[in-house]
Structure formats: structure tokens, C-alpha cells
Amino acid sequence: MAGCEYYEKLINALLDEGLTAEQEADLREHVRGCPSCRRLLTAVTAATRVLREEDLAQPPAELAEGVMARVAAAAEGAGPARPMAAPEPIRPRHSRSRRRSPWVRWGAAACLVLAAGGAVFALRGGLRGGAKSAAPQMAAVDGLANGAVVYQAAGEDASGAKAADAAIPEPAQAPENDENTSSGMDSTADSAMIAADEAVPEAAGDGGAVLPSPSPTPAAPVIIRDAARAEAGTVPTENREALLALLEGGQPAGGTAADWDMLFTADIDGLTYTFATDENARVLVWWDSVGTGPIRSGGTLDDLRALMVFAEPVLPE
Amino acid sequence: MTRDEEKNLIQRVLAGETELFETLVKAHERAVYDLALRMLGSEQDALDAAQEAFFRAWRALGSFRGDSKFSVWLYRLTSNVCLDMLRRASRREESSLTDEEGEDLELPDRRFDPQTELEKKELRAAVREGLARLEPSFRQALILRDIHGLTYDEIAQATGLEPGTVKSRIFRARRKLAAFLASGGNFSASGPSYTSEKGGGNGGRL
Numbered sequence: 001m002a003g004c005e006y007y008e009k010l011i012n013a014l015l016d017e018g019l020t021a022e023q024e025a026d027l028r029e030h031v032r033g034c035p036s037c038r039r040l041l042t043a044v045t046a047a048t049r050v051l052r053e054e055d056l057a058q059p060p061a062e063l064a065e066g067v068m069a070r071v072a073a074a075a076e077g078a079g080p081a082r083p084m085a086a087p088e089p090i091r092p093r094h095s096r097s098r099r100r101s102p103w104v105r106w107g108a109a110a111c112l113v114l115a116a117g118g119a120v121f122a123l124r125g126g127l128r129g130g131a132k133s134a135a136p137q138m139a140a141v142d143g144l145a146n147g148a149v150v151y152q153a154a155g156e157d158a159s160g161a162k163a164a165d166a167a168i169p170e171p172a173q174a175p176e177n178d179e180n181t182s183s184g185m186d187s188t189a190d191s192a193m194i195a196a197d198e199a200v201p202e203a204a205g206d207g208g209a210v211l212p213s214p215s216p217t218p219a220a221p222v223i224i225r226d227a228a229r230a231e232a233g234t235v236p237t238e239n240r241e242a243l244l245a246l247l248e249g250g251q252p253a254g255g256t257a258a259d260w261d262m263l264f265t266a267d268i269d270g271l272t273y274t275f276a277t278d279e280n281a282r283v284l285v286w287w288d289s290v291g292t293g294p295i296r297s298g299g300t301l302d303d304l305r306a307l308m309v310f311a312e313p314v315l316p317e
Numbered sequence: 318m319t320r321d322e323e324k325n326l327i328q329r330v331l332a333g334e335t336e337l338f339e340t341l342v343k344a345h346e347r348a349v350y351d352l353a354l355r356m357l358g359s360e361q362d363a364l365d366a367a368q369e370a371f372f373r374a375w376r377a378l379g380s381f382r383g384d385s386k387f388s389v390w391l392y393r394l395t396s397n398v399c400l401d402m403l404r405r406a407s408r409r410e411e412s413s414l415t416d417e418e419g420e421d422l423e424l425p426d427r428r429f430d431p432q433t434e435l436e437k438k439e440l441r442a443a444v445r446e447g448l449a450r451l452e453p454s455f456r457q458a459l460i461l462r463d464i465h466g467l468t469y470d471e472i473a474q475a476t477g478l479e480p481g482t483v484k485s486r487i488f489r490a491r492r493k494l495a496a497f498l499a500s501g502g503n504f505s506a507s508g509p510s511y512t513s514e515k516g517g518g519n520g521g522r523l
Contacts, residue, residue, distance in 0.1 A: 008488070008492070009488070012488045012491065015491070039495075039499065040492070043495035043498050043499055044492070044494070046440060046444075046498070047444050047447070047495060047498060048463055048491065050441050050444040051444060051448070051459065051463035051464050052463050052466075053441075054464045056347045056348065056350075056351040056464070056465075057347070057350055057351040057354045057355075057363075058347065058350075059346045059347055059349075059350035059351075059364075059367065060360075060364060062364070063342075064339055064342045066364075067338075067339075067368050067371040067372055067375075070368070070372050071335060071338055071372065071375050074372075074375075241373075241376050242376065245376035245377035245380070
């Protein structure tokens, strides 16, 4: 006779695809003599019935209005809308040390320090709280393996301050137009730092109703550390939404992280995204623990590179 | 709206008729908002998340190839937004059902066979409370399966998980929910969950 584990699976199947007559009789027979499975059966059946009777919540009218206001603002070339909410303080990098082992394995160490919504986060020794209003301040980032290039970007000097100073509004195009930045591939450090000021007045005005308490601090661009290829660069602020769209909009892909070549990582809004590419130059992205989070393919390597502008690495002291 | 009509609409939005995107929003806002509300537990957060998800959908509309249903694609975007928000909040607040798996179900069966309207109402409240206390990935799976009625394959598409993983996750989520109901809804050892302010603590007293 099968164990309770088998009957628990039958209970679950009962709620979904259903059981054959034999399975059902088998289950019924089992629960008669097994109080534990009987309780499970009654509890999950009751809970599932309640859930299936739940009505969907009615959204407020301002939902669609707010979406269309943001869409209209972005479509008019007023620049990308702001991130929906001010970012929460970011979990320090070292709390996710599990991510390191694959890097060691691949020896393709690469880090990316990401600035979002006016906050600049450090990969290591990160700001523990109140990051929102903090001046750009990046901790030294060390390579993770195999003598990876070590970069530093402190707020007072190097790319952080440069990026903030060079924040130039660039109102023309919606960020998903790759042509907008594809020429940036060969950019020098200076042009790499051209970044849109996220606080474009028109966009802020239109979006004011739906975007809670816009921060007066302009967001800094995403800053890339790609040690494996000794390149450092940025994803300009005006491309931030497009980058997120690329990350979030992809189709799920099978396999595990070990199947692909690593490119680099990006900390975005507190999540570490890992980028990889497959043999067709599709960009694969996942987050959460390396290799266990959802893996998606979103665009091609060219799509991704088009969003970035590369600069010389800032060498450590 | 049929799938073809939807496809057509998407093409027109991509071709520049931006205002038609509102039709797509209206067609799916209830599903998106409901998922966000149940994931986040607050109407304001749900509104923010739903708007963010739709905005990202608009941004990424060109990459929607129609391999999955548009609604499933939206579920994925919404889930990502919600999980991101929860992840950011998770350092401050712990959900409570994390360690309760396998808890023996000790209470009489009749607790789950409500006879009166009041008992039904209490059971419903307890289920909602238990759902809100599940850890996010389990909650997400149960919401999509049992409230929104997605198939396992659709949930796999919406979460990026393998169908087998979806199945075991739903199985474990149901176990946890059942254990919560059986315990009387008093998993207070690890502190209030982030949704506890709206749920009240009387979940399991049936």
C-alpha cells in the first residue's frame, strides 16, 4: 500500500486535474483509516473552494488614467516616466553572498553598480538605510574572481559625480528605440556620461497625479562594471525603463544558469539581475539566487548593448 | 475581446495609436489589480504596482510575440513588480508561514464544513488571512491557480518556473494554508506579517 506522500499528491490532483475512479476509490479508502490525510483533505478542499469563490477586486478608475498619463508622457518624448515609487533602502550586497560561487566558477567576474531613483547603491558595504536622499556614494567594488579588474567609483570623484554632473535632459526619443543609443557603443568616457535628467518638467507634471512624491534628486544613470571585458560604462537614465522592460518583458527560458555564458550583473531596485547570453546571442536574464530564479530571454545582446554606453574603467586607488 | 482582436489592437498601439492601449488596460486591469492587491495587501501598493506593470507592458509591447496569452504576459509583469516590491520590504517584515510546513492538522474536521453563514464568513476570513501570510512565491502560485484559474502551464509561463516546480509549489502552498487553518490562524511566533494590519487575528476561530 502506498504511503501518505502518495495520497497527498492524489489530494492535490483531486483539486486540479481530477482523479480516475480507481484513484478516487483508493484515496477514499486511505483517508478512512488515516486521520492525518483526512484532515489534510478536508482542510485543503475547504480552502480551495473558498479561494475559487473569491471575486476579483475592483480596481479604482485612476488605475487606467494613471497608466495612460504615464504612457502619454513617455510617448510624447517627454522622457521616461519615473520609477513608480521612491526606492526602498537596498539590502547590502554581502547578505547575498551565495551569488558569488558561480562567479568564481566562471571566472567572469563583473559587477554593476546601479543608481536608481536618486539613490546610488553600493555592491558591498551598501547604504543601509535612507538611501533615497543620500549623495552618490559608491563603495569600492572588488572583483570576484581570477584577478578581476577592480573598479572604484566614489561619489566625490570618478563616475558617480561625473554622471550626476553631466546629467543632461535628453527629451527626444522613447527609450526603447535602440537607435537612440546604439552609436554609444564606441563612446568615450565623456559621451558615455550623457544622461537624461529624469526630472523632466513636463513628465513630472503629467505624471504627478500617479507618481507619489517625486524626489527632487535626479536619478543617476546605471553604472556598469564589467570586469571580464575590462569595460565600464553606463545605462543612461533615459534608457532605464527600456532596460527594465528588456529584463521584465522577456519570455521564460528553460535550463539553468550554468548553461550559458555570463556577461555581468546589475543591481536594480534591490534585486541582482544576472545577464548571460546563449549561442544565438539572445540575452538571458534571471534574478533571485543565481540559477534558481525565473530565467527569461529578453531581446538580443545587441538590444542590451544598445542601451549601454561604455567608458574606460575607473581604476582603483 | 478575442485573441485576434487583442493582437490587432496591440499592432495598432505599436503602430502609433497609443491611446488604444487604454482598451488593453481596461480589459485586464481587474486581473492585474487583484493579483497585486492580494500579493501586496494594500490598495495603494496595488494601484502603484498595477500601474507600473501596465507601464512596463507598454514599454515592452514590441517584445510581446504572442507565444503566451497577453493576459499571462501581464501576469508575469505584475508578478515581477509585486515580488520586487515585497523583496524590498522583506528585510523589515517577515511573513509567518515560512516554517509551518508539515504542521499536523489536529482540529476536528467539522471546522472545514461550515454550516451557517457566519461560519462560512469566518472560514473565508481565515483563508484570506492564511493566504496573505504565505510567503510571496507560494501566495502568487495559489492566487494564480485558484483565484484566477490559470492552468499549470500558464502559471509556469507567468512565473518562469518549470511546470513541475509550479505543481510542487502549489501543493506545498496548499499544505501550508491547510496547516494555518488547522492551527487556528495563530502563527504569531515570528511576529505579524506585513498584511496583518488588515487581516485581524481571528482567522481560525471557527
